[in-house]
Amino acid sequence: MTRTQASFPAVYELVRMVPAGQVASYGMIASLLPGVTPRMVGYAMAGVPVGSDIPWQRIINSGGRISPRPGSDRQHERLTAEGISFSASGRIKWAEARWQGPDDGWLDVRGMEMMDYLDIRAGWPR
DNA sequence: CTTCTGACGAAAT
DNA sequence: CATTTCGCCAGAA
Numbered sequence: 001m002t003r004t005q006a007s008f009p010a011v012y013e014l015v016r017m018v019p020a021g022q023v024a025s026y027g028m029i030a031s032l033l034p035g036v037t038p039r040m041v042g043y044a045m046a047g048v049p050v051g052s053d054i055p056w057q058r059i060i061n062s063g064g065r066i067s068p069r070p071g072s073d074r075q076h077e078r079l080t081a082e083g084i085s086f087s088a089s090g091r092i093k094w095a096e097a098r099w100q101g102p103d104d105g106w107l108d109v110r111g112m113e114m115m116d117y118l119d120i121r122a123g124w125p126r
Numbered sequence: 127c128t129t130c131t132g133a134c135g136a137a138a139t
Numbered sequence: 140c141a142t143t144t145c146g147c148c149a150g151a152a
Contacts, residue, residue, distance in 0.1 A: 007148070026134050038134040043148055045133045059133070067133045
């Protein structure tokens with residue numbers, strides 16, 4: 001059977017669940033979608049249509065930084081406007097801004113627990 | 127049909 | 140801390 005199961009839509013659905021004022025990493029999103037790699041999440045974000053209501057700005061890299069690219073300034077602006085604060089070196093604190101994951105209903109249907117991601121590597125993401 | 131090209135992350139070196 | 144390696148999507152040319 002083919003395994004190209006349009007993963008972008010699933011990524012978008014999850015990204016829409018991240019509330020303003022909170023952020024998630026590409027890896028976090030990927031860990032919630034079997035078969036989807038962090039890189040694929042990046043590809044999906046790059047494909048978000050201009051003017052879309054998908055909160056693409058709330059997805060940053062595991063280092064707590066906005067991935068460098070032309071246009072990353074706009075992402076910084078948007079997050080700052082949402083209340084996210086960055087250190088002088090351009091880093092956010094996961095402990096205070098990290099999205100806690102989708103609701104239990106979403107996880108139950110898939111037989112998952114937020115622990116699946118957060119416990120695998122204690123204290124991660126940094 | 128083929129080739130190119132991006133918003134990533136972990137481990138090893 | 141800096142590099143390298145690999146995983147293997149989707150749309151445009």
